[in-house]
Amino acid sequence: MLPAPPNIMHPGTLAIVIFVGVAIAAGVISVAVRWLNAQPKWRTLTLPGFSVEVAGSVNDAQLSNALLLALEVLQPVWPGASLKGADLHIIVMDVESWLNIAGIRVGGEQGGNRVRVGKNLSALAHELAHFFQQTRDDEIDAAHESWMSRGIWRADDVYRAALRSSP
Numbered sequence: 001m002l003p004a005p006p007n008i009m010h011p012g013t014l015a016i017v018i019f020v021g022v023a024i025a026a027g028v029i030s031v032a033v034r035w036l037n038a039q040p041k042w043r044t045l046t047l048p049g050f051s052v053e054v055a056g057s058v059n060d061a062q063l064s065n066a067l068l069l070a071l072e073v074l075q076p077v078w079p080g081a082s083l084k085g086a087d088l089h090i091i092v093m094d095v096e097s098w099l100n101i102a103g104i105r106v107g108g109e110q111g112g113n114r115v116r117v118g119k120n121l122s123a124l125a126h127e128l129a130h131f132f133q134q135t136r137d138d139e140i141d142a143a144h145e146s147w148m149s150r151g152i153w154r155a156d157d158v159y160r161a162a163l164r165s166s167p
């Protein structure tokens with residue numbers, strides 16, 4: 001009778017299994033670290049009557065001023081428009097423009113309750129308008145087809161001019 005082969009791995013096979021295991025673990029860890037680093041670090045910015053979540057290096061007073069200004073210029077379009085309970089998340093970038101997921105250079109982006117604006121905040125009213133259009137009117141008008149007739153472009157102009165002249 002032949003003795004059964006011992007139920008152990010050949011040392012070479014064992015080494016390969018350990019090597020592959022370690023490589024997979026290292027890959028998983030590096031993906032997790034990259035994912036964590038890509039997560040914005042949110043902080044709450046509280047204004048009279050509402051608060052927003054903010055990420056990025058921006059002066060809170062400057063952002064508060066810009067937000068109030070943006071809300072004010074959008075009132076003629078959306079009377080009573082407010083951010084109370086809106087759970088709005090604003091990411092302020094370190095740059096004025098960047099490439100979006102489609103490879104197009106943009107200075108602002110909006111999707112759901114998240115907006116991303118360039119560091120000078122000049123896109124804030126524009127992105128808030130997209131936000132209100134989506135959340136209040138249930139419309140997504142990425143091509144701005146209704147913006148002229150609804151006075152949204154005019155509101156955006158007023159905002160940009162006021163922002164430039166504010167301290």
Ligand SMILES: [Zn+2]
Nearest residue numbers: 126130142144
């Ligand atoms: Zn737009």
